[in-house]
Amino acid sequence: MDGQSLLIQALVYLAAGVISVPIAKRLGLGSVLGYLIAGALIGPFVLDLVGEAADVMVFAEFGVVIMLFLIGLEVRPALLWRMRTAIFGLGLAQLLLTAAAIGGVAFAFGLDPRMALAIGLVLALSSTAIVLQSLEERGLRRGAAGEGAFGVLLLQDLAVIPMFAFLPLLASLPPGEGGGHHAVSLVGGLPAWAQALASLAAISAVVFGGRYLVRPIFRFIAEARLREIFTAFALLLVVAVAALMQMVGLSPALGAFLAGVVLAESEFRRELETDIEPFRGLLLGLFFITVGAGVNFAVILERPLLLVGLVLGLMVLKAALMFGVARAFRIGPRDSATTAVALAQGGEFAFVLLGLTVGSGVLEPEIAELLTAVVAVSMALTPVALALHERFVLAGAGRPEEEPQDDPFDDGAPDVILAGFGRFGQVVERMLTSNNFKVVTLDSSITQIDMLRRFGREVHYGDAGRLDLLRTAGAEKAKVLVVAIDDPDRAIDLVRDAREAFPHLTVVARAWDRPHAYQLLKAGAHGVERETFEAGVSVGRSVLEKLGFSDRRATRAAGVFRRHDNILFKKLMPMADQEERYILAARESRETMERLLRSEMALAGQEEDAAEADAAAPTPRERQPV
Template sequence: MTGIFLQAFVYLLAAVLAVPLAKRLGLGSVLGYLVAGVAIGPLLGLVGQETQSIQHFAEFGVVLMLFLVGLELDAKQLWQMRQRLLGLGGLQVLLTTGAVAGLALILNQPWQIALALGMIFAMSSTAIVLQSFNEKGLAKTEGGRGGFSVLLFQDIAVIPILAILPLLALSAPQLDAGHEDMSLVAGLPAWANALVVLGAIAAVVFGGRFLTRPLFGYVARSGLREVFTAAALMMVIGIAALMSLVGLSPALGTFLAGVVLASSEFRHELESTIEPFKGLLLGLFFITVGAGIDFEMLLSQFALVLGLALGVMVIKALVLLLLAKIFRLSGSDKWLFALSLAQAGEFGFVLLGYSQQQGIFGSELGGLLSMVVALSMFLTPGLFILYERIILPRVTRSTNEREADTIDEQGPVIIAGIGRFGQIVNRLLRANGVKTVVLDREYAQVERLREIEMKSFFGDVSNPELLHTAGIESAKMLVVAIDDVEGATALVRHVRQQYPQVAILARAFDRGHFYALTEAGADWVVSESFYSALNMGGEALIRLGMHPFAAEQRKTAMVEREKAHASELYDAWLEVRDNIDRRERYLKLFIKLEEALKEDMGKDRMDGHSRSLSGWTPPPKGYDKALAEQEESMRPQGAKD
């Protein structure tokens, strides 16, 4: 027991020390875990033979991760991505298998070994790639979506690969007398095997659709969170066990269960319950990969192992670049797609061990290939760093340095920035017959708008020549909505100085930016989140029982109070900005504003309605009393007593 505690302490200490440091250096948590494993394994020798056993246990983190991924999708989304799932994923597996097998044949390997190696190295690391996508915010990019489609198809492809590998055996299978996997399909004819597999999948779908709701409802009513956690883990482990018994991938089964439960009312509770276990087990898995590297073999055959690892990664990257071109992934998305999936994956360890058991190749070659898989996974975080720090800035720079579009029309309103904010302004103006000239410095955004027939022009809006071409001299108004705090302020200042007749409306990100735009000369500034947050606050008051008229009244009072104190706060902000030690004054003014706001909220202004309230019907006399009586009548009898 003491040994288990010491081993757990070593693994956790390595993670606690290495991962935050790696994150601070911008290397990502995955590389931190891998380095931690190398430190406690090959370098310091603090862990030993138990690493491989722990790795098999930690692979359950991949199962949990795919369950959570499934919860983020539903059947409709899965159907929409069918083209990439089958096209990108299917072609990637086939082309990579062929390319790696061809290289193995050139190296004088038998065709059976070559084909097995092709299928093994066609797999990529679901754990590393999805973890890195989520950490770096790349999951929603086109490259990230393409990568996810390929990874999902690879998990499905493991099933036929496991069926094909025994057919490639060069010698008798290596039976393990001390261990025999449990199976519901062993010895069954093909048709019976297929029926059992279909029955297992149907059980997962049926259970997820009809049995989980009463189960989790029953558990939730107990009010014991730990029992809900136990129920969630029981479900995932049970599905994984069922999939293993019928010869399917546990990760695929739990992914399917996640998709079925994506529309369940327990979805978010399941996510929050499973997430900590997923993160811990994935971290443990990465540590075991680092700790399992055989440095003696690596050093004795370093050139061979490194050459094979780089060769496999280059082949996979070239195949992925070809597929990116076929499926029209361009720019940074193309490079993200190719670099993120260039490594071998955790399923490679499983397939290598299975291949050795089936007699396809011996333990010596298996050990060498395991080193190649581990090294390629170890190098993957470096590929993400290459993408983020070298490729992405260059691709972005080359895109933004392209020649600006020729502007062939002018209008009374110029909109600088056509992101989510500028689009709404533009749509409203055009719907009311106002002609606009839309400019944006992000070429990809301009292209997306052209696809929906919303005409816009690419170019740097801070360029005086571009503004001149857009007709700034004759324009009546400039709307500034670019996603650049300093750039927006500089643009407002330039137009105010050079074209004082133009009205300037600007979007601010926060209160400080609001004041900076005001000082630069904007005629009207709105905080991006103020009115949306105000509307949500009003809706919250209504849903808590306040009459809509009263809620609208308090929203108006807050706007008026903000305006009343705007001048004082602006003057105080100028003093703070100019390095005058008046921060205390600014804070006191802000506290004064909050106190005045509370006082306004306590008033019931039934007379003198503002313009924004003129369309409202006031609550009837005695509304508050009637509401209180209604709530009292709805309470259970026991609660009244």
């Protein structure tokens, strides 16, 4: 493919997505169905605007690689443990039972047992992208149905990795074309033991490099504060790992997934997710376009009744099995039905695996083409099936009342996002976490993060002034944003931007001084705290005690001063932008406040002296003669 052809294909893909997706959304079909329709129209079997299907799938494979890298970033031990029942119980049961049932049906129709097993494994997978997006659009992603669906999908995504290694072992035909790998393996001519050793070495290199080499490079780039280089290196990492896997004959998606898993616990995870997120959305859209473009309409038109029967049979069988498995795991009937309908389609990895089976001699090309069409049509019907389910089942029976649950994609919806983890932010974070509130912390100083992580504190690298990073950190679900960054101007910008983008958030900000506090309030902060005010009040209280005040009197003095200063702070706020008027009013108000303070504290002193005198006076019994 020459440069001009590549530019033309890019133009066609982008134009198709930009035109078709908004129209599909407007018609209520959903963005995924819009991408599929666009791909079908521009594909080689309709308008033929993008060349051969093999060229189209080059783009699709890279979309899968990026998606698996991002899924790998989510696979943390804490997530696996928290969802162990949904993943390794519900998910594993669904995969094995569905693969066995579909394989049994294929065998009953006269296919070779190895072919039947391969078809069962491939069709047991569901579409992560379509299911999660469709559930999110309908507000069904939280709760038992959403968590169950995510657990099954995550187990399926994990199972894709061993499938890449297992499916070629089922070969019973001469190798064909369409294996899905467009580069020659460097170890293809070596003995089997040497190929296995090379594969193990490549996987070890990914794990070792991600833990001991990549993170120092990320730190070096972070210290230079070059955001575009950070993004470029993230993409370079994904491409390099995918290329390494391909050189040793493994799936590029396997390498990308492993790289994501290795970096899942690093301080750069949030920044990586944020930087690659735009590519994720674009490449997923591109992936769905290529899926639509890869549908062979000639096969569909030759046997339309067979295709309809296979699609309906697949969706009904998968839904029935999923419903039974969910009920066996004590999920409610309505949630089980929602999960079953959501997971009834074929998955995006089926296209890659079907290409692998043809290239490895497991399936005949004609069977693979028919199954590709079946999977594509079932994916396109999923938004329609969910819409019908929502209208006639959920709406008729009423939404189940259930406790709101965390989004499985996150570490748990945070209560607070803390922007800035210096001396001020650390105190706030300790108070919140000690009271069992979940806090996500962000800081842009890699030196500070390294030091804090040595003390066991989880801090994420990133510029909290970026709205996309706040969104990745959970701002759409959090309740409070605490702005504790050192730069006064950036703090004002962050408060203003956060209030516009996340109006539900309560924003509390650290102010350098009184004028900065006024600016933060005008920017939209719900509350401000001058960073040295409380410390000064506390020191003043301590000094009063050392000068002879009792603890009670010193505490009252601090409270009285704090109350009057807050009154003065609010009184002067309307004049903050008028310097001369502000200074004059501040002087007059401060003199008035000081007189009131002296008067109130003198009265407090008299009351305390009287109380002490009453306490020291003898009781009536003590005054009686002995």
